[in-house]
Amino acid sequence: MKPDIEGLKAIVGKNNASDEIADLYVYSSDASVHQAMPSAVVRPKTHEEVQEIMRYADKNKIPVVPRGAGSGMSGHAVPIDGGIVLDMKRMNRILDIRPEDVICKVEPGIVNDELNRVLRPFGFFFPPTPSSGNICTIGGMIGTNASGNRAVKYGATRDSLLGMKVVLANGELVTLGTNTRVEASGYQLARLMVGSEGTLGVVVEATLLISPLPKYRAMGMVNFSRLEEAGRAISNIISAGVVPSMVELMDNVAITAVNKALDLGLPDVAAIVIFECNGMVKGTVDHDMESIKKICEGHNGTGIKVSDDPGEMARIYAGRKKLFPSLSKYREGLACVSLADDMAVPISKIADCVHEIHEIAKRNNVIMSAYGHCGAGLIHTKILMDPTKKSQWEDAKRAVKQVYEYVHRIGGTTSGEHGIALSKAPSWKEEKRDSLEMMRAIKRALDPNNILNPHKLMDAPDDWTTATALRYQVKGA
Amino acid sequence: MGYLNKLEQEMNTCIRCAYCFEECPVFNEQGWDSDGARGKVILSYGLLSGEIEPSRYIADKLFQCTCCRDCVERCPSNVRVVDIISSARADLVDAGFASETHKYVIENIKNTGNIYGDTEVTSPVREGETPLFIGCQYLSRPNKTKRYIKILEKLGFDLHIQKEICCGFPMEILGFRKDFEAHKEKFLKSFPYKEAIAFCPTCTVFLKEGYGIDVKHIMQVILEKLPEADLGLKVTYHDPCDLSRGLGIIDEPRKILEKLGVEVVEMKRNKAQSGCCGGGGGILMSDSSLSDRIALNRIKEAMDTGVDTLVTSCPTCEQVLKKAAKEIGEREGKNMVVRNIEDILWKGLKKGGK
Numbered sequence: 001m002k003p004d005i006e007g008l009k010a011i012v013g014k015n016n017a018s019d020e021i022a023d024l025y026v027y028s029s030d031a032s033v034h035q036a037m038p039s040a041v042v043r044p045k046t047h048e049e050v051q052e053i054m055r056y057a058d059k060n061k062i063p064v065v066p067r068g069a070g071s072g073m074s075g076h077a078v079p080i081d082g083g084i085v086l087d088m089k090r091m092n093r094i095l096d097i098r099p100e101d102v103i104c105k106v107e108p109g110i111v112n113d114e115l116n117r118v119l120r121p122f123g124f125f126f127p128p129t130p131s132s133g134n135i136c137t138i139g140g141m142i143g144t145n146a147s148g149n150r151a152v153k154y155g156a157t158r159d160s161l162l163g164m165k166v167v168l169a170n171g172e173l174v175t176l177g178t179n180t181r182v183e184a185s186g187y188q189l190a191r192l193m194v195g196s197e198g199t200l201g202v203v204v205e206a207t208l209l210i211s212p213l214p215k216y217r218a219m220g221m222v223n224f225s226r227l228e229e230a231g232r233a234i235s236n237i238i239s240a241g242v243v244p245s246m247v248e249l250m251d252n253v254a255i256t257a258v259n260k261a262l263d264l265g266l267p268d269v270a271a272i273v274i275f276e277c278n279g280m281v282k283g284t285v286d287h288d289m290e291s292i293k294k295i296c297e298g299h300n301g302t303g304i305k306v307s308d309d310p311g312e313m314a315r316i317y318a319g320r321k322k323l324f325p326s327l328s329k330y331r332e333g334l335a336c337v338s339l340a341d342d343m344a345v346p347i348s349k350i351a352d353c354v355h356e357i358h359e360i361a362k363r364n365n366v367i368m369s370a371y372g373h374c375g376a377g378l379i380h381t382k383i384l385m386d387p388t389k390k391s392q393w394e395d396a397k398r399a400v401k402q403v404y405e406y407v408h409r410i411g412g413t414t415s416g417e418h419g420i421a422l423s424k425a426p427s428w429k430e431e432k433r434d435s436l437e438m439m440r441a442i443k444r445a446l447d448p449n450n451i452l453n454p455h456k457l458m459d460a461p462d463d464w465t466t467a468t469a470l471r472y473q474v475k476g477a
Numbered sequence: 478m479g480y481l482n483k484l485e486q487e488m489n490t491c492i493r494c495a496y497c498f499e500e501c502p503v504f505n506e507q508g509w510d511s512d513g514a515r516g517k518v519i520l521s522y523g524l525l526s527g528e529i530e531p532s533r534y535i536a537d538k539l540f541q542c543t544c545c546r547d548c549v550e551r552c553p554s555n556v557r558v559v560d561i562i563s564s565a566r567a568d569l570v571d572a573g574f575a576s577e578t579h580k581y582v583i584e585n586i587k588n589t590g591n592i593y594g595d596t597e598v599t600s601p602v603r604e605g606e607t608p609l610f611i612g613c614q615y616l617s618r619p620n621k622t623k624r625y626i627k628i629l630e631k632l633g634f635d636l637h638i639q640k641e642i643c644c645g646f647p648m649e650i651l652g653f654r655k656d657f658e659a660h661k662e663k664f665l666k667s668f669p670y671k672e673a674i675a676f677c678p679t680c681t682v683f684l685k686e687g688y689g690i691d692v693k694h695i696m697q698v699i700l701e702k703l704p705e706a707d708l709g710l711k712v713t714y715h716d717p718c719d720l721s722r723g724l725g726i727i728d729e730p731r732k733i734l735e736k737l738g739v740e741v742v743e744m745k746r747n748k749a750q751s752g753c754c755g756g757g758g759g760i761l762m763s764d765s766s767l768s769d770r771i772a773l774n775r776i777k778e779a780m781d782t783g784v785d786t787l788v789t790s791c792p793t794c795e796q797v798l799k800k801a802a803k804e805i806g807e808r809e810g811k812n813m814v815v816r817n818i819e820d821i822l823w824k825g826l827k828k829g830g831k
């Protein structure tokens with residue numbers, strides 16, 4: 001059923017609901033390869049409005065897809081069954097900051113970096129640090145359990161979330177979790193919402209744990225001529241009891257890309273590892289940096305640079321920071337496509353996994369670079385391909401499948417931080433095959449009419465290439 | 478979609494991450510995804526692929542862009558967003574969706590060589606060594622122009638000025654590319670130089686990019702020659718997008734102000750990340766209320782610095798920010814004086830050395 005646009009306008013105001021084809025088209029895609037048109041876009045301002053929309057949608061069995069910035073890479077906010085896209089960005093107030101309790105309460109549409117700008121004068125920050133923090137919303141971060149380059153020290157969104165208010169599919173408002181740091185017994189329902197990708201409820205308020213801003217920070221960079229040695233060094237750093245705030249790896253494809261695009265003059269080695277430590281006491285930070293340096297030297301790491309000067313640290317990180325643009329301009333005619341974009345593996349298997357990704361890319365006529373927050377066992381890739389050619393999609397499909405088969409074989413998981421939605425669902429369903437029914441039972445219990453972001457995760461189609469239209473125009477063979 | 482056709486690869490380079498939302502002035506004012514730069518790239522792609530048809534609504538969305546290049550600055554994939562938007566506009570204009578006010582401006586240029594259709598304007602013609610391009614905005618502000626010329630002459634420039642016609646930038650940015658093709662030849666006849674100095678940031682960028690002329694903005698050529706002065710002012714400086722993001726002219730105006738004894742207190746968004754004034758990309762003509770709201774945001778940001786004077790070096794920024802400052806002054810009783818840097822230069826030169 002097509003939503004009644006006038007009815008929706010009556011709930012949120014006439015300027016906050018649209019069924020204009022241009023708006024529907026823009027909201028039909030996110031940062032993934034997927035595209036599907038909604039029938040209406042609605043921008044609520046209050047939880048009461050969300051409740052009213054949900055009551056209406058549930059009664060009429062109209063799909064509703066919550067959406068933050070739409071920066072998900074696997075099709076999270078793409079309305080595969082049409083219906084209403086609920087753009088949550090107007091619900092962006094910070095409701096309370098309580099440094100004495102190290103918590104804050106926010107609405108879901110607040111952007112991560114904006115929250116951090118407001119927390120800074122209090123001497124605090126919200127620790128998950130996604131690269132997309134400049135635009136992604138707290139609601140989206142809860143939806144995907146986002147994390148970032150500092151996950152190695154601070155964990156993911158899950159680890160900084162205490163409680164929330166959620167509007168369920170039938171419009172009911174429930175309070176989950178707590179305001180306290182600990183909570184024993186009972187189903188951890190707030191946690192169930194984390195990573196549920198908008199399929200179980202609409203988060204309308206979140207209570208977040210905040211951390212004091214560290215006073216000192218130092219960063220280092222080391223080259224490895226063999227990938228295995230970089231992998232072993234990372235594994236040893238983590239198991240040695242040092243707690244770095246960042247351990248990033250760039251493979252040779254990544255190094256070549258940034259050198260080509262930015263002329264950074266990085267050495268043409270198998271891998272570069274960038275590490276960072278932070279804390280309240282300079283001596284501790286220096287000590288940890290020294291320990292990491294020694295471990296890297298022990299694994300034949302060369303050209304080690306360490307600095308606590310902000311300018312020098314920015315220079316060290318420049319290549320990693322600009323990796324994305326460099327990849328997307330890697331070669332004329334190739335686009336940087338979000339596929340097999342993340343995975344997590346046991347830390348000891350990082351080097352093997354990066355090596356295998358290169359082999360799989362070669363076998364399938366695409367280019368894949370591996371990089372990421374390797375201190376947390378997290379690897380990112382992108383597929384560089386010609387998205388206008390049908391054969392390249394077949395190549396990409398094989399590559400994605402093979403990558404995840406390998407990841408599962410070595411004890412890894414399909415997504416470390418970006419989430420599943422559509423393009424990772426076929427592989428993820430393989431990984432989770434014996435718990436899919438349990439997930440479906442939970443979904444049925446909370447959303448019997450299957451209206452909240454339907455056909456994602458465990459219910460996503462088995463072939464991502466045909467799950468929705470592709471956002472690229474595929475023309476020739 | 479003849480113009481967008483050439484940019485398919487560029488649009489495929491866009492990974493749709495939405496980093497361009499962060500400080501997009503139109504997105505921050507209106508809030509729909511279709512208002513942000515990513516939305517406009519998606520709409521352009523839809524027009525090219527044929528998934529959406531040209532319409533008034535789409536044209537309005539695509540013309541609601543100040544072309545301030547903040548998106549280009551932030552894009553992790555270096556996508557040429559403004560090229561995409563101006564090409565989409567060109568295709569929409571060809572499909573019959575030009576705005577009436579824009580048509581009026583283009584007719585003015587065609588008929589009079591001046592964006593305002595101002596037949597009174599006269600170029601202060603003189604023979605000399607260094608070609609100077611004044612631009613429509615300054616030509617229609619003869620007092621300012623006279624002073625700017627005097628400043629340059631005082632600093633020892635032997636200027637060559639001849640009768641000017643518009644550089645044609647409005648034709649390009651408003652989508653009247655066919656008209657621009659015809660205009661280009663006329664312009665090159667009127668301004669047949671390989672090197673020049675220019676007053677207007679937008680003309681400077683366009684003479685470079687549209688014609689390949691090695692043109693320097695006045696901010697780039699006066700610093701060395703300028704005598705020190707001690708004006709004892711405290712101001713905030715608004716970077717015009719065409720100077721800061723377009724040409725990387727960021728330090729020069731600050732150094733000039735410093736040399737004249739003017740202290741600059743930076744706004745929250747400054748230099749290459751400067752906030753938008755709301756005046757560019759044609760919205761001043763087609764959606765002045767949106768333009769006003771963006772300018773008001775910028776003036777409020779200037780007020781947060783605690784100083785009472787904003788200096789800028791672009792006539793469009795000056796015009797829209799002055800209007801916004803006046804409105805806030807009348808509404809809230811708060812004062813922010815908006816001045817063109819030329820005014821400060823003039824005072825500095827009059828005061829002479831320290």
Ligand SMILES: Cc1cc2nc3c(=O)[nH]c(=O)nc-3n(C[C@H](O)[C@H](O)[C@H](O)COP(=O)(O)OP(=O)(O)OC[C@H]3O[C@@H](n4cnc5c(N)ncnc54)[C@H](O)[C@@H]3O)c2cc1C
Pocket residue numbers: 030031065066067068069070071072073076077088108129130131132135136137138139140141142143144145146147148149196197198199201202203204417418419453493494495553
């Ligand atoms: C360039 C780039 C870099 C990235 N870097 C990182 C990174 O470092 N780490 C990382 O973890 N991710 C990263 N991502 C992925 C993405 O940015 C994150 O998943 C982010 O948290 C999504 O937030 P969003 O606001 O864009 O949400 P959307 O993409 O709009 O939505 C994501 C999911 O959350 C659900 N959702 C949104 N709001 C609500 C709500 N209020 N209630 C219930 N469900 C909701 C949606 O239904 C959807 O399923 C990156 C993406 C890009 C494009």
